Amino acid sequence: MSLQTIKYRILSLPLPTKIILTGSFLTFIGMFLPVYSDVSQWGKGVVYFGITGPLSLIGIAVIFFSGLPLLSYFAGIFRLNFRKYLWSLEKSAQISALENILLLTIMSSVFLNSDFGVNLTVKELRIGIILGFTGVIGNFVGYYLSKKINNHSPYVIPTENLDDNQEEPADASFIKLPNHVQDRIHKVLNDVEEKNPYSIPKKQIIDRSSESALSSNNYNLRMDL
Structure with missing residues (x-):
């Protein structure tokens, strides 16, 4: 798969998916910053990264959980064989957000506790922890928006609705059809119903790479009919 194709798929992602991926990346990269x-009473200061210091194990756990949504997405993009064993992007975002909000809260509270460290006069949270919390909030927001779209839009194709012999979309756990595409579907379906030359099968998958098919939960429209 070319870089241009990957770039196009990322740019064409639904907003909730973009928010989830961005949030996961911010949390992931934050642990390397x-x-x-802290500064001791003798004026000696020490800066800790997420993967160093006495709380490094928590930082490593945050890296692991923040990488789950990224792994789920890119495993689908590159058609990796183990992708079927992974959670969907939406589910991964939910688990990642819940685990990381707990881990980051523990990390912050332990560090800011007065019993942590000896003879320290100054304690400061730095950019890494801020990016971590920002990314977690992004995961929560992306998960909420994706569930809202899935539950209320008739023009969303959740991957769990696919049959066993159908291929899962690589770029998201759901695909929302744009408004102008929805209008075209209605128009063509009305024409088909009037002429009735075709039978329209249900629950077919969108082929976004070739744009040869357009689907919803109730209809399928193929360009080659």
């Missing part, structure tokens, strides 16, 4: 620092 300074997360907190």
